[in-house]
Amino acid sequence: xxDQIFELQYAIDTFYFLVCGALVMWMAAGFSMLESxxxxxxxxxxxxxxNVALYSIACVMYMICGYMIMYDGTLFLSGIAGGESLVDxxxxxxxxxxxxxxxxxxDASDFFFQVVFVATSMSIVSGAVAERMKMWSFLLFVxxxxxxIYPLExxxxxxxxxVFGWFNLGDAGFSDFAGxxxxxxxxxxxxxxxxxxxxxxxxxxxxxxxxxxIPGANLPLATLGTFILWMGWFGFNGGSVLKLxxxxxxxxxxxxxxxxxxxxxxxxxxxLVTARLWFGKADLTMxxxxxxxxxxxxxxxxxxxxxxxxxxxGAAGGVLVVLSIVLLDRIRIDDPVGAISVHGTVGLWxxxxxxxxxxxxxxxxQLLGAATIFVWVFLSSLVIWGVIKAVMGLxxxxxxxxxxxDISECGMEAxxxxxxx
Numbered sequence: 295x296x297d298q299i300f301e302l303q304y305a306i307d308t309f310y311f312l313v314c315g316a317l318v319m320w321m322a323a324g325f326s327m328l329e330s331x332x333x334x335x336x337x338x339x340x341x342x343x344x345n346v347a348l349y350s351i352a353c354v355m356y357m358i359c360g361y362m363i364m365y366d367g368t369l370f371l372s373g374i375a376g377g378e379s380l381v382d383x384x385x386x387x388x389x390x391x392x393x394x395x396x397x398x399x400x401d402a403s404d405f406f407f408q409v410v411f412v413a414t415s416m417s418i419v420s421g422a423v424a425e426r427m428k429m430w431s432f433l434l435f436v437x438x439x440x441x442x443i444y445p446l447e448x449x450x451x452x453x454x455x456x457v458f459g460w461f462n463l464g465d466a467g468f469s470d471f472a473g474x475x476x477x478x479x480x481x482x483x484x485x486x487x488x489x490x491x492x493x494x495x496x497x498x499x500x501x502x503x504x505x506x507x508i509p510g511a512n513l514p515l516a517t518l519g520t521f522i523l524w525m526g527w528f529g530f531n532g533g534s535v536l537k538l539x540x541x542x543x544x545x546x547x548x549x550x551x552x553x554x555x556x557x558x559x560x561x562x563x564x565x566l567v568t569a570r571l572w573f574g575k576a577d578l579t580m581x582x583x584x585x586x587x588x589x590x591x592x593x594x595x596x597x598x599x600x601x602x603x604x605x606x607x608g609a610a611g612g613v614l615v616v617l618s619i620v621l622l623d624r625i626r627i628d629d630p631v632g633a634i635s636v637h638g639t640v641g642l643w644x645x646x647x648x649x650x651x652x653x654x655x656x657x658x659x660q661l662l663g664a665a666t667i668f669v670w671v672f673l674s675s676l677v678i679w680g681v682i683k684a685v686m687g688l689x690x691x692x693x694x695x696x697x698x699x700d701i702s703e704c705g706m707e708a709x710x711x712x713x714x715x
Contacts, residue, residue, distance in 0.1 A: 303539035317529025324522030331516025336698025338708030418481030421631035467659025474594035474644030482638025494628035557608030561588020564612030
């Protein structure tokens with residue numbers, strides 16, 4: 295009977311992990327739609343190409359070296375894939391020590407769940423550098439970020455390794471349930487380093503310092519992308535519970551789903567109201583980013599708040615993202631989709647909100663963890679972006695930018711029938 299119970303839990307937990315991983319993979323479609331909706335039509339094919347390519351590169355690089363760096367795992371390179379051998383090993387241990395209700399999942403499902411997180415972090419970068427970066431320069435950075443930069447900071451946080459052998463973030467009181475800092479702030483930090491070297495789009499800032507709005511080409515597509523991301527986030531946060539095959543875990547998953555949803559709703563409402571009070575209009579793009587901000591904010595700890603507190607955490611993120619987008623524009627940091635604000639500024643807020651509902655976590659530990667992630671990712675990304683800039687350049691030419699990256703980088707247009715004769 296014990297063996298049958300274990301095998302059932304093993305099957306449930308593995309299947310749940312895989313389904314949540316598939317939901318997170320679907321977030322790649324959300325980023326693609328969101329970004330292609332918020333850039334100009336002449337850059338649509340290029341931004342879509344970057345998104346499908348970065349996902350593929352992330353999967354391969356994490357398999358080759360990223361997973362090994364982050365979790366000491368050589369899953370596919372060594373031919374270890376879990377399966378029946380893993381089940382037999384755990385059954386043997388439970389027979390010797392007694393069954394305590396703990397469940398495990400296959401190594402392959404763990405890899406799959408982790409690799410889609412890597413791709414999510416990298417997707418954040420593509421929108422921030424849109425409309426003026428060379429595609430092959432971007433893809434070269436993807437190789438390094440997904441194969442080294444992200445896995446190394448992930449090993450200090452989720453795998454509990456000491457930071458360069460100096461100190462342990464977990465012992466310092468740092469906690470990040472599903473990755474407000476580890477995934478989202480890391481991606482935004484890499485994006486910030488790239489944007490600083492890349493510069494703003496032509497015409498974004500006038501000689502008098504005025505910020506010139508550059509509207510996206512397809513707001514229905516951006517809205518669809520936001521809903522896809524919202525849906526995928528249930529896998530992102532819910533899967534981070536890691537299992538489902540017992541009553542306590544099932545209740546935790548339900549609470550995480552509830553808080554994830556209500557934080558997004560709170561973020562959207564707060565951003566919409568803030569935009570209305572500030573600009574006098576109900577700005578759709580701010581509302582969409584508000585929903586994403588609420589999701590990022592609750593990602594660091596979606597299991598301990600009540601639904602009301604989760605809504606307030608998300609709402610604070612919604613207000614912050616509007617303030618951050620406006621501030622970055624004023625200091626001439628050009629981010630076409632608001633990714634640095636959504637995932638960076640609000641990612642930091644998400645980390646700092648954890649001690650409000652989790653007494654085992656300290657503000658000092660969260661600040662130390664956030665600073666560690668930021669310093670490592672920013673400096674390493676700045677070096678890699680700088681090397682790429684020196685060797686092959688980062689930016690397309692002014693003529694290519696005016697024409698659109700679709701033609702210069704992809705040789706095709708996303709909307710060829712809309713060409714004006």
